[in-house]
Amino acid sequence: MARCHCRWCNVFICMCSPCICLVLLFIYASIMVCMDMQSTISPSRVIEEDRFVAPGTLRNNSFAPLPNTFWKLHWHGDAFWNHLQLSIDRHFNPILHPNTKLGFDDSTLLRQSFSEVINLDSTKKNLDKLPQHIQEFVGYMNIRDYATLIQPDGVCGAGAKDEREPPLLLLAIKTTELNFKNRQAIRQTWGQVGWMAGQKRNSSRGDEGGGYIRRVFLLGKENPEELGVDLSELLQIESQRYGDILQWNFKDTFFNLTLKDVLFWDWFSRSCSQTRFVFKGDDDVFVNTPNMITYLQEQLKKPKAHRTMKDFMVGDVIGAAIPNRVNNSKYFIPDTFYQGLYPTYAGGGGVVYSGLLAKRLHNISKRIHLFPIDDVYVGMCMIRLNVYPIHHDAFLTFDFPGKEKEERCSYHRILLVHKRNPNQIIKLWEDVKKTQTQCQGVPLRNAAKKEKKDKKPKQAKL
């Protein structure tokens, strides 16, 4: 009886001791791996401001294009732009290179990666197959230091001479030499400079305050031979009269629009250190500027605003958009040029961000190759700052849904609507003024209403 018991005991020890050993070994290995990871990560624990952070570690990952499987590398090596950017992103990745020195010459790095990739045999073969206008883009995408032809009068665009506090909002509007009528309509209406009062939301609470507005128009150059006329002299006169023209010496084409962002950030960082917010948009939008002023002042009054302002961008946010692959579209991007989803971005018709963010975008843009579509490029900069734009339903970059346009007070409930021609802009501005008392206190459009009204998801750039 006792012997039998002993035998079972032996069997038990025989079976279990290897298991126990394995468990101990596993625990030991886990602890060692953990300690090792701790020691490599800790130097960059506090991830510096402008180091690339991979998607997935984002604060707001509601739109983050997460890979289906974590082991699938998003390499996309044969797409030209991805190939160019990959080495730069790797270089500034705080996990791969925790000790990379910040602040050295980023433009050298961009140029280096460009000449390396463009000289590969495989790239040369693929480049020939790209459509003509993309080949042209590639030919110039490495250049971004174009001369300034016309500078605005004021330090930071046209504004009131007697500003008693830093400007609240700089309106930076993309336009072309030809669109004089658009500029003039904007100057007379929503783009007036100087002190502007906010929108009173509550008669009982009295005046909602206001802020100083400044304005600058962003232009490239038309080719007089192609255009048939030379408008540069008229633009000079316009600039002397209004002092709000900022023109650079590059051809004003759709694929060169990204240059306006990059060069604007450069100018802004040097000239507009005090400006609180930037509106950047097209010259065919209507902005309810009083609403915008009140909305922005509310943001400044929020608790912790001094910390959140460095990340502040608001607009019509488009998430997980697929590049347009229809070859006759203006937005066509072939998969030999770019693969993968676009990062979350705010539609370029009109977007507002803080002056602080503009300066950070300026810094990070020196590490990101130009991309032909301007608002997507801004999204590419944002994701590398680990910042997400905030969506607001009062930015209507795809116009009003359904019949909402005809509703009473519809234009009092928005911050921006695209697209309106100069005559419409002038008419709308007058209408909004006329219906002021009638529509006083209507709230801005918001998400709750949107859920009821348009369930349809937005399609970007199709």
Ligand SMILES: *[C@@H]1O[C@H](CO)[C@@H](O)[C@H](O)[C@H]1NC(C)=O
């Ligand atoms: C307007 O005032 C009323 C009471 O005075 C208040 O309940 C309401 O929240 C205010 N609305 C806004 C938009 O401030």
Ligand SMILES: *[C@@H]1O[C@H](CO)[C@@H](O)[C@H](O)[C@H]1NC(C)=O
């Ligand atoms: C951008 O501007 C440059 C300089 O004027 C011009 O040579 C180039 O063709 C333009 N690029 C595109 C894609 O239009």
Ligand SMILES: *[C@@H]1O[C@H](CO)[C@@H](O)[C@H](O)[C@H]1NC(C)=O
């Ligand atoms: C555009 O696509 C169509 C079909 O998808 C094709 O037949 C055509 O050749 C393409 N055009 C160009 C310029 O690539």
Ligand SMILES: *[C@@H]1O[C@H](CO)[C@@H](O)[C@H](O)[C@H]1NC(C)=O
């Ligand atoms: C931008 O970069 C410069 C030079 O590296 C630095 O001094 C500045 O603080 C940076 N600005 C922001 C807003 O990060």
Ligand SMILES: *[C@@H]1O[C@H](CO)[C@@H](O)[C@H](O)[C@H]1NC(C)=O
């Ligand atoms: C995060 O995204 C959601 C949309 O899914 C949005 O409602 C929210 O405001 C965003 N938060 C920040 C901080 O941007």
